[in-house]
Amino acid sequence: MSFDHITFSIETGIARLTLNRPETLNALSRPLLGEMMEALDLVRDSHDVRVLVLRGEGRGFSSGADLSGGGSPAGSSGFDAGQVLEDFYNPLMERFFALPFPVIAAVHGPVVGAGCMIALAADIVLAARSAYFLQAFVNIGLIPDAGSTWWLPRLIGPGRALAMMMLGERVPAETAAGWGMINEAVEDAELENRTSALATRLAHGPTRAYGLIRQAVRQGLAQGFSQSLSLERAGQQAAGSSADFLEGVSAFREKRKPLFSGA
Incomplete structure (x- = not known):
C-alpha cells in the first residue's frame, strides 16, 4: 500500500513508519493520522512484523497538530475541538497500545504536542540530543490530549507532568532521559545506528513474550x-505454550544462543 503523508515498509521482521511531511515539520494533519491508522492495522495483522520503528522525516519528529489554514476550522461556529480526538487521535493511540510486539521511537528535533505523546507511546524511546519534548497545548489555550494526561504522570510523576503541561516549556532530550521519560539520549549522528541495532535485536527476540509483557x-x-x-x-501460560519458550529452554540447556522464531 502506498501513502502520501507517511512512508512505510516491512523488511526482515522490522516495520518502519516515518512521518513524511517535512515541509511542515511533520505536522499531524487528519490525512496523515488516517494513514498512520491504516499502517498500524497492516502491522497488527501481519505475521511478518516483530518490531515497529517510528520516526520523522526532515528536521524533526513532529511539530504537533496541523493548525494551518483550511485544515483547522478553529473559531468557526459549532467547532468541537474534541471531535478530532474521537475520530483520529484516540483510535490511533488505542492502536499503538494494543500492538502485539515492541515499538521503538527514534526522535530528533521538535517532539511537540500530540506528536510528543505518539513518541512516548513507544516501549523504547531513543532521542537525538537535538530533540526536545514540548506539551504545547496550553500555549494555545487547550489541554493535553492523545492520552498525555494518563501516560505522562505515570512516566515522570504528577509534579513534573503538571509543570510540563501547564508551563508549556521545552524539555531537552538529556533532561527527559534523566526524568525517565525516555530511555536514552544519543548524539544525532549515532541515532540511526543505535536504532537499527536495537530493532534488529528485538526482531530476533521472543515476539510473543514481548507482546504479553506490553x-x-x-x-x-x-x-x-x-x-x-x-x-x-x-x-x-500463553508464553509457556509458545515455540520460543521451548527454544529458549533448549538453548539454555545446550549452552547456546536461542534462535527465536516469534512463534
Whole structure:
C-alpha cells in the first residue's frame, strides 16, 4: 500500500513508519493520522512484523497538530475541538497500545504536542540530543490530549507532568532521559545506528513474550496488584505454550544462543 503523508515498509521482521511531511515539520494533519491508522492495522495483522520503528522525516519528529489554514476550522461556529480526538487521535493511540510486539521511537528535533505523546507511546524511546519534548497545548489555550494526561504522570510523576503541561516549556532530550521519560539520549549522528541495532535485536527476540509483557504492563497500570498477578498467570501460560519458550529452554540447556522464531 502506498501513502502520501507517511512512508512505510516491512523488511526482515522490522516495520518502519516515518512521518513524511517535512515541509511542515511533520505536522499531524487528519490525512496523515488516517494513514498512520491504516499502517498500524497492516502491522497488527501481519505475521511478518516483530518490531515497529517510528520516526520523522526532515528536521524533526513532529511539530504537533496541523493548525494551518483550511485544515483547522478553529473559531468557526459549532467547532468541537474534541471531535478530532474521537475520530483520529484516540483510535490511533488505542492502536499503538494494543500492538502485539515492541515499538521503538527514534526522535530528533521538535517532539511537540500530540506528536510528543505518539513518541512516548513507544516501549523504547531513543532521542537525538537535538530533540526536545514540548506539551504545547496550553500555549494555545487547550489541554493535553492523545492520552498525555494518563501516560505522562505515570512516566515522570504528577509534579513534573503538571509543570510540563501547564508551563508549556521545552524539555531537552538529556533532561527527559534523566526524568525517565525516555530511555536514552544519543548524539544525532549515532541515532540511526543505535536504532537499527536495537530493532534488529528485538526482531530476533521472543515476539510473543514481548507482546504479553506490553499487555501486562499497560493493564497493570490501571488495576490492582491481585489483578496483575492473575494477568501474569494467564500471560505465563500463553508464553509457556509458545515455540520460543521451548527454544529458549533448549538453548539454555545446550549452552547456546536461542534462535527465536516469534512463534
